[in-house]
Amino acid sequence: MADPHPIDEHLQTAFPALVPADAGPDVLAYHVAAAELPAVARHLHDKMQARLALLWAVDRRPSAPRHEVRYLFALAPGDPWVSLTLDVPEGTRLFPSITPFIHAAHWFEREIRDLFGLIPQGHPDLRRLVRHEHWPKGTHPLRKTFAWNHVIGRQPGEFRFRHLEGEGVFEVPVGPIHAGVIEPGHFRFSVAGEPIMQLEVRHFWKHRGVEKLFEQRRLTDGVPLAERISGDTTVGHALAYCQAAERLLAVTPPRRARYLRSWLLELERLHNHLGDVGAICNDTAYAVAHAQSSRMKERVMQINDRVSGSRFLRGLLCVGGMTRDVAPQSLQHAMEELAPLEHDFSELEAIIGGNASLTDRLETTGVLGERVAWDHGVVGLVGRASGLDRDVRRDRPFAAYDEVMPVTVPVYRYGDVRARLRVRIDEIHESFRLLRELYRAMPDGPISADTGPDPAEGQWAVSAVEGWRGEILCFLMAGPEGRIHRCKVRDPSFMNWPAIQWAAVGNIIPDFPLINKSFNLSYAGNDL
Amino acid sequence: MFRILKKSLKTGVVTGQHPPAAEPEEEAKPAARESARLFRRSLTIREVDTGSCNACEMEMNALANPIYDMERFGLHIAASPRHADALVVTGPVTINMERALKDAYKQTPDPKLVIALGDCAVNCGVFKGSYAVTGPVDRHIPVDLHIPGCPPRPVEILKAIEALRDEPERA
Numbered sequence: 001m002a003d004p005h006p007i008d009e010h011l012q013t014a015f016p017a018l019v020p021a022d023a024g025p026d027v028l029a030y031h032v033a034a035a036e037l038p039a040v041a042r043h044l045h046d047k048m049q050a051r052l053a054l055l056w057a058v059d060r061r062p063s064a065p066r067h068e069v070r071y072l073f074a075l076a077p078g079d080p081w082v083s084l085t086l087d088v089p090e091g092t093r094l095f096p097s098i099t100p101f102i103h104a105a106h107w108f109e110r111e112i113r114d115l116f117g118l119i120p121q122g123h124p125d126l127r128r129l130v131r132h133e134h135w136p137k138g139t140h141p142l143r144k145t146f147a148w149n150h151v152i153g154r155q156p157g158e159f160r161f162r163h164l165e166g167e168g169v170f171e172v173p174v175g176p177i178h179a180g181v182i183e184p185g186h187f188r189f190s191v192a193g194e195p196i197m198q199l200e201v202r203h204f205w206k207h208r209g210v211e212k213l214f215e216q217r218r219l220t221d222g223v224p225l226a227e228r229i230s231g232d233t234t235v236g237h238a239l240a241y242c243q244a245a246e247r248l249l250a251v252t253p254p255r256r257a258r259y260l261r262s263w264l265l266e267l268e269r270l271h272n273h274l275g276d277v278g279a280i281c282n283d284t285a286y287a288v289a290h291a292q293s294s295r296m297k298e299r300v301m302q303i304n305d306r307v308s309g310s311r312f313l314r315g316l317l318c319v320g321g322m323t324r325d326v327a328p329q330s331l332q333h334a335m336e337e338l339a340p341l342e343h344d345f346s347e348l349e350a351i352i353g354g355n356a357s358l359t360d361r362l363e364t365t366g367v368l369g370e371r372v373a374w375d376h377g378v379v380g381l382v383g384r385a386s387g388l389d390r391d392v393r394r395d396r397p398f399a400a401y402d403e404v405m406p407v408t409v410p411v412y413r414y415g416d417v418r419a420r421l422r423v424r425i426d427e428i429h430e431s432f433r434l435l436r437e438l439y440r441a442m443p444d445g446p447i448s449a450d451t452g453p454d455p456a457e458g459q460w461a462v463s464a465v466e467g468w469r470g471e472i473l474c475f476l477m478a479g480p481e482g483r484i485h486r487c488k489v490r491d492p493s494f495m496n497w498p499a500i501q502w503a504a505v506g507n508i509i510p511d512f513p514l515i516n517k518s519f520n521l522s523y524a525g526n527d528l
Numbered sequence: 529m530f531r532i533l534k535k536s537l538k539t540g541v542v543t544g545q546h547p548p549a550a551e552p553e554e555e556a557k558p559a560a561r562e563s564a565r566l567f568r569r570s571l572t573i574r575e576v577d578t579g580s581c582n583a584c585e586m587e588m589n590a591l592a593n594p595i596y597d598m599e600r601f602g603l604h605i606a607a608s609p610r611h612a613d614a615l616v617v618t619g620p621v622t623i624n625m626e627r628a629l630k631d632a633y634k635q636t637p638d639p640k641l642v643i644a645l646g647d648c649a650v651n652c653g654v655f656k657g658s659y660a661v662t663g664p665v666d667r668h669i670p671v672d673l674h675i676p677g678c679p680p681r682p683v684e685i686l687k688a689i690e691a692l693r694d695e696p697e698r699a
Binding site: 151347 | 609653
């Protein structure tokens with residue numbers, strides 16, 4: 001028996017009533033009573049600086065007559081996750097809300113209320129989140145008693161936005177269909193003159209029931225759905241899903257597969273960041289930079305197509321490894337095409353960096369302070385632009401990241417649009433380096449391993465991947481006969497959308513598209 | 529200034545540097561071709577996302593990059609459905625977007641075209657049957673052209689729209 005982890009010891013001393021549960025090497029799991037939960041969560045968050053990474057519910061029926069509300073906290077890099085489980089027996093609908101002191105729980109708890117019908121007691125804002133007002137009362141799709149293909153009726157109803165009142169205060173509604181070719185979402189601005197006084201984001205227009213659809217699948221064939229959670233993060237989501245499923249099915253993908261996965265993930269980061277650099281410039285009407293960088297992005301997309309037969313790298317990953325190998329010539333060809341691209345981009349970077357009027361427009365626009373970012377549990381490049389030094393590739397290495405030189409993580413403190421642009425530019429260079437290094441060290445060998453026996457019902461695993469937007473989490477619980485009992489996916493966008501409401505305050509509406517572009521969050525990944 | 533000029537000269541013309549497209553799977557219906565005749569020289573598009581995974585949006589955006597440069601075919605993107613000749617609809621039509629889609633369709637002036645882009649819009653794709661999906665698109669509004677693919681490549685989108693607007697005798 002190994003020595004208990006210091007964090008484990010600390011928690012058990014502080015809260016002797018915690019019941020430890022077995023959950024594998026990188027998670028400390030406990031069962032908590034409802035009365036004690038707020039105190040434990042608060043202790044973790046306030047005293048131990050733990051970040052609430054995920055909060056979700058599981059309907060354990062039919063195997064057990066209860067719901068579970070689960071909390072996943074992230075501590076310092078290298079420390080295990082801390083998972084808390086709260087049992088909500090059948091017949092009870094209430095569970096204690098932690099939102100009053102952990103702001104990051106705000107949307108999570110509203111989501112649980114909508115999807116499971118469990119009510120977070122003490123939550124300051126119980127308006128609907130996922131279910132829009134036209135969903136009939138009592139529709140809670142993730143309950144096991146709710147059929148996945150149920151046809152939902154309609155009822156009249158209207159969402160109540162938070163109103164600001166006063167002389168000269170106007171509301172500007174935007175969306176769900178926007179002016180550009182982007183995804184649907186509703187933004188409600190309260191303005192007095194030009195500056196934004198308040199922004200409220202109303203999302204979940206694209207809710208497609210992804211988590212319920214996962215429950216209709218087997219553990220081994222969830223990848224096609226995972227790839228379509230958010231198209232621009234195809235590899236990121238597929239990888240997060242694969243890693244969770246592999247942990248449940250007790251299979252380790254071969255080395256070559258792990259290298260290829262990292263390589264593909266970097267390729268995905270590259271095409272998205274290249275596109276974003278141009279798109280941010282475009283929103284300041286700087287067309288030259290946009291044209292140049294969208295040309296480079298297109299180059300990478302064409303490389304994707306040649307390597308995988310899909311411009312979004314779809315259909316390559318599978319549970320246990322890869323569906324097919326990438327031929328050595330094809331890899332070499334891709335690297336040869338990528339080589340001049342880095343110099344190409346450096347030239348563009350010099351042009352962008354030398355443009356004083358662009359810098360003037362980006363600096364101090366859309367500032368997201370470190371404190372606000374921390375309170376919202378902001379992850380990924382948005383967090384790194386606001387001083388939060390986090391990167392899963394370095395903090396909890398996955399795939400092949402523990403075998404190459406550690407990832408250099410750019411961190412900026414200003415939290416403005418320029419900082420987010422800088423993070424992207426630095427990460428583009430880092431991705432080029434990683435692509436080269438991964439290619440050089442790419443081992444030969446098999447590309448997939450056979451999966452082990454079906455896991456016992458109720459076994460679960462959680463995995464984290466640093467997609468190009470940030471930390472993607474995937475929680476998987478096994479059902480009977482290798483089926484999925486519950487799959488909870490958290491795209492980084494879900495953490496970062498509420499934070500954008502604060503980054504916009506004080507800016508003028510014409511700057512909002514620029515701020516939004518600099519966050520570039522996924523609506524599809526958020527709405528699920 | 530010099531840097532920009534140097535960069536532009538060095539880059540040269542990149543339009544058309546993409547692999548050729550496969551032939552469109554679906555022939556445009558004669559009725560659709562008839563209504564598309566009006567827009568042979570210029571077609572203004574409003575894109576409506578009804579729950580796609582955003583890959584189709586990325587490919588629509590790619591059409592505007594210098595390599596595909598859709599403006600050379602008279603294709604433009606409009607900010608409002610009221611300025612549009614065609615709606616390009618992506619996604620399986622979620623229950624939350626159903627009304628917004630119908631509104632956008634009503635707001636688009638006649639005569640108009642509707643193009644269902646991507647597998648989801650054509651047959652709901654992997655989201656078929658879900659409680660939150662009420663599509664596909666042609667269940668709610670009449671569709672003139674289906675462009676399947678997950679997502680279809682930009683050049684395939686161009687080709688399909690071109691084939692629709694081509695003069696019948698040339699096709």
